[in-house]
Amino acid sequence: MKIVNRRWINKAAVAAAMAFVVMGAAMSSAAAQEKITVFAAASMKNALDAANKAWSAEAGKEVTASYAASSALAKQIESGAPADVFISADLDWMKYVSDKKLVKEDTKSNWLGNRIVLVAPKENAKPVDIKQGFDLAGLLNGGKLAMGAPDSVPAGKYGKAALEKLGTWASVEKSVAGAESVRAALALVSRGEAPYGIVYATDAAADPGVAVVGTFPENSHAPIIYPIAILSESKAPDAAAYLEYLKSAKAAPFFEKEGFTVLK
Structure with missing residues (x-):
């Protein structure tokens, strides 16, 4: 009768399992690179x-x-x-x-x-003449101005720069709802949680719930x-x-x- 060495079988099984794990990891890495x-x-x-x-x-x-x-x-x-x-x-x-x-x-x-624009909920949209000293605070009428966080999110930084150049920032700074991204700011306006928002023109085009009421002059902010x-x-x-x-x-x-x- 042939005697089987169980210890050898166990070592072989462990080696095979380890080889399978290594091969699987290599395949996973290759797939990740693809x-x-x-x-x-x-x-x-x-x-x-x-x-x-x-x-x-x-x-x-x-x-x-x-x-x-x-x-x-x-x-x-x-x-x-x-x-x-x-x-x-x-x-x-x-x-x-x-x-x-x-x-x-x-x-x-x-x-x-890209360009930055002023948006409002579509059902309440009325054209706004965005120019030096325009009364954005009056338009907000106590509501929030949705925009990306002015100190970090690019759309928010552009928006703040434009409002400063137009002499409007100081009057609306405390009304700003700084969102984590431009899409989050857009959603606040689309849901009616903010009467106005500053977003990219491309974002406004992507949301049927908002309308562009004005476009910021190109010379009011960096390109x-x-x-x-x-x-x-x-x-x-x-x-x-x-x-x-x-x-x-x-x-x-x-x-x-x-x-x-x-x-x-």
Whole structure:
């Protein structure tokens, strides 16, 4: 009768199990590198979702987008959150991650432009002449002015700068409902929780519950520029091809449709 060494069988089983775990981890890592993860400003959602869907269909690759205020995304990148591409709604937060050596400098470029507008719930929308000294406090009539947090969220920073230039900020500062992102500010107006809000033109176009009642003069704030770059820690082999697609003439209509300007 053949005698089986049980100790040898147990060692072999353990070795096989460990090999399976290592192989599974390697496959998982490879799959993660095949997928592209994008950290993008909240105002990008509609346009970028459409572009990502088109690129995935064309390239056969998966794209996952995480949307939030540029400030929050930059802090997440600084903390080591795994991502391949960063799209900021202003130059400051791209500079923040760039100064920390977190982006591949040769991939960084100024990609899109936008405008800021004053919005109101659609049923109460009346045109507002946005000019020097316009009475925004009177329009609010005790209500809140929804906008991104003025000290961190890009749309809020642009909005504050414009109101300061127009001599209106001091009269409405205490009425500001500073939201965590421009989309959160938009939602306050759309739900009727704030009579007015300052958002990007692209966000206003994405919500049927609001109407644009005025557009801020371009000379009332710094140019609104969306920079894009691949992150230093990206291991995705298709990140460069994805970036090239987004900046191509083929993808431009997705962004122009939502109101962005494609910068040359």
